[in-house]
Amino acid sequence: MILDVRDLGVRRGERRVLSAIDVRVERGTIAALVGANGAGKSTLLAAIAGVLAPDRGAVLVGGASVWGAERERRRARAQLGYVPEAADPPGHLTCDEVLALVAAVKRSAPIEPAVRARLGLGAIANVRIDRMSLGQRRRACLGAALVGAPALLVLDEPDNGLDPAGAETLVSLLRERAEAGAAVVIASHDAGLVEKLGARPIELAGGRVVDPAGSS
Amino acid sequence: MITTWARVVGAAAAERALPVWAGVGVVVAIVFGGTGMQPHDLTRLAIGERGVGAALAVMWIVLVVPVGAAMIDPPGAAWMRALPSSRIARGAITAAVAIAAQGPWMILWGSGEGPLAGAIAGISAAAIMMIAARVRLPMRRTAPTWRGPVRALAGVHARTIVRTRGAAIARAIAWSACGGLGAGLVARENELDALVPILVAIAIAAPAGIAGVAGTVAESDRAIAWASLAASRGARAAAQAIVLASSGAALGVIAAIAAMILGAGGPIEVAAGAALGAALGATGVRAGAWGVRDGTRVVVGMTGAAVASALAIGALGAWAIAGVAAAAAGLVAPLASRSGA
Numbered sequence: 312m313i314l315d316v317r318d319l320g321v322r323r324g325e326r327r328v329l330s331a332i333d334v335r336v337e338r339g340t341i342a343a344l345v346g347a348n349g350a351g352k353s354t355l356l357a358a359i360a361g362v363l364a365p366d367r368g369a370v371l372v373g374g375a376s377v378w379g380a381e382r383e384r385r386r387a388r389a390q391l392g393y394v395p396e397a398a399d400p401p402g403h404l405t406c407d408e409v410l411a412l413v414a415a416v417k418r419s420a421p422i423e424p425a426v427r428a429r430l431g432l433g434a435i436a437n438v439r440i441d442r443m444s445l446g447q448r449r450r451a452c453l454g455a456a457l458v459g460a461p462a463l464l465v466l467d468e469p470d471n472g473l474d475p476a477g478a479e480t481l482v483s484l485l486r487e488r489a490e491a492g493a494a495v496v497i498a499s500h501d502a503g504l505v506e507k508l509g510a511r512p513i514e515l516a517g518g519r520v521v522d523p524a525g526s527s
Numbered sequence: 528m529i530t531t532w533a534r535v536v537g538a539a540a541a542e543r544a545l546p547v548w549a550g551v552g553v554v555v556a557i558v559f560g561g562t563g564m565q566p567h568d569l570t571r572l573a574i575g576e577r578g579v580g581a582a583l584a585v586m587w588i589v590l591v592v593p594v595g596a597a598m599i600d601p602p603g604a605a606w607m608r609a610l611p612s613s614r615i616a617r618g619a620i621t622a623a624v625a626i627a628a629q630g631p632w633m634i635l636w637g638s639g640e641g642p643l644a645g646a647i648a649g650i651s652a653a654a655i656m657m658i659a660a661r662v663r664l665p666m667r668r669t670a671p672t673w674r675g676p677v678r679a680l681a682g683v684h685a686r687t688i689v690r691t692r693g694a695a696i697a698r699a700i701a702w703s704a705c706g707g708l709g710a711g712l713v714a715r716e717n718e719l720d721a722l723v724p725i726l727v728a729i730a731i732a733a734p735a736g737i738a739g740v741a742g743t744v745a746e747s748d749r750a751i752a753w754a755s756l757a758a759s760r761g762a763r764a765a766a767q768a769i770v771l772a773s774s775g776a777a778l779g780v781i782a783a784i785a786a787m788i789l790g791a792g793g794p795i796e797v798a799a800g801a802a803l804g805a806a807l808g809a810t811g812v813r814a815g816a817w818g819v820r821d822g823t824r825v826v827v828g829m830t831g832a833a834v835a836s837a838l839a840i841g842a843l844g845a846w847a848i849a850g851v852a853a854a855a856a857g858l859v860a861p862l863a864s865r866s867g868a
Contacts, residue, residue: 362753381760385757385758388757401683401750408671411670412754415673418675
């Protein structure tokens with residue numbers, strides 16, 4: 312098992328956003344968080360990725376706690392590739408600079424040339440983020456998430472802004488990553504994307520998993 | 528229409544010119560108040576010693592170039608250009624605002640050498656400002672090869688400052704040069720050892736410069752947090768400290784070299800200036816973290832650093848550098864171990 316979320320709870324101010332979340336995702340599988348707006352999908356992904364601190368429970372990636380002690384925390388996060396829904400790298404950086412940053416921070420090799428080519432990042436390598444279209448920015452962020460071939464991909468609305476060809480590329484890349492043994496967790500309102508990915512749906516409502524039995 | 532144009536260009540110029548004027552006011556108070564010098568003495572010095580004159584002129588242009596840059600394409604100007612109005616009238620208003628932005632420079636030369644010299648100084652500085660403001664340096668955009676998280680994060684922060692805070696950089700350089708020249712004058716006119724006046728000038732000028740970029744570095748750290756999840760808190764704090772301490776050190780060196788132009792100080796002052804500037808720069812990490820949602824806090828924090836370090840230097844001399852460095856380390860260290868993402 313690559314991802315083990317245990318009894319997770321998240322508050323935002325006085326409001327409880329997530330309660331008693333238990334989710335397990337095996338290597339080589341794709342899971343999709345589905346549910347209405349405000350169900351807690353993006354919050355859960357942010358807590359899994361180590362961006363939003365939970366007030367209870369644990370998130371383990373490859374057995375290491377994302378919110379644990381420094382060394383364990385870094386080990387967990389080095390196995391993650393994350394793209395938030397509103398991923399927007401600083402506008403003055405170029406695509407190549409964002410990719411180089413992620414590779415250096417993860418101490419990993421640069422993005423695989425084949426992946427880079429399929430995402431069309433060569434054409435925008437030296438283009439500033441703030442001069443890219445929404446879809447190009449999304450491709451750059453997906454490229455950043457794929458740097459170092461992480462064991463767990465956490466992607467919030469990954470097809471947002473992508474054209475049909477880009478969406479097809481996304482589906483094939485994620486399926487290939489799963490076949491190679493990685494796990495993928497996405498949040499999406501796009502039933503077509505969930506179906507094309509062959510993803511196991513995990514429904515959230517009111518900050519809880521609707522069918523806990525289906526979450527493992 | 529013309530009135531609206533004057534408001535648009537005038538507001539854009541005033542937003543950047545007023546901080547410059549305020550800073551010049553502080554330097555003028557120190558230079559003319561502390562030494563008994565008159566504007567005439569400074570203008571004579573600038574005319575008599577070419578190095579001083581050139582340094583003074585370059586410093587002023589560096590200070591006001593961001594004002595010119597803001598006037599070239601101010602917010603709301605694009606659609607106004609599409610409306611039927613006289614280009615000559617718009618140009619005349621822009622020129623008048625550009626000359627008005629040279630206020631302190633014109634007052635210096637007008638008081639020192641007469642109204643005609645003041646007018647010539649203002650018009651020529653305005654012309655140079657507008658020409659220099661249109662210069663665009665080519666940006667190097669090759670893929671970086673950073674080794675390790677600290678270098679990568681520092682590289683991103685440095686790019687953030689250079690690419691988004693050009694006006695703040697220009698102001699910081701000019702303040703430091705101004706401070707160094709002021710300290711050099713004070714030391715020369717009063718036959719003092721240059722070290723303490725130079726350090727006091729750096730204690731005031733460097734935090735003013737760092738205040739312009741500390742919040743930007745903190746914001747840069749937050750903006751790339753999702754892409755740098757595997758970086759430790761220590762690496763993130765270290766990267767910010769390296770960038771701001773390097774910036775502070777550079778400002779310290781600029782101030783010490785400016786004083787050297789007037790024959791005050793030497794390599795020891797340059798080294799001490801770099802050390803003090805670096806320590807003050809590092810305090811900017813804490814000020815930036817404190818003021819990431821409210822830029823006023825950054826200014827308050829760096830003003831506190833300036834006052835405390837200037838007082839410490841006045842009391843302890845160069846030994847105060849060690850105290851400032853220890854204080855900076857004490858301020859940054861908690862950020863490296865703070866809980867959170």
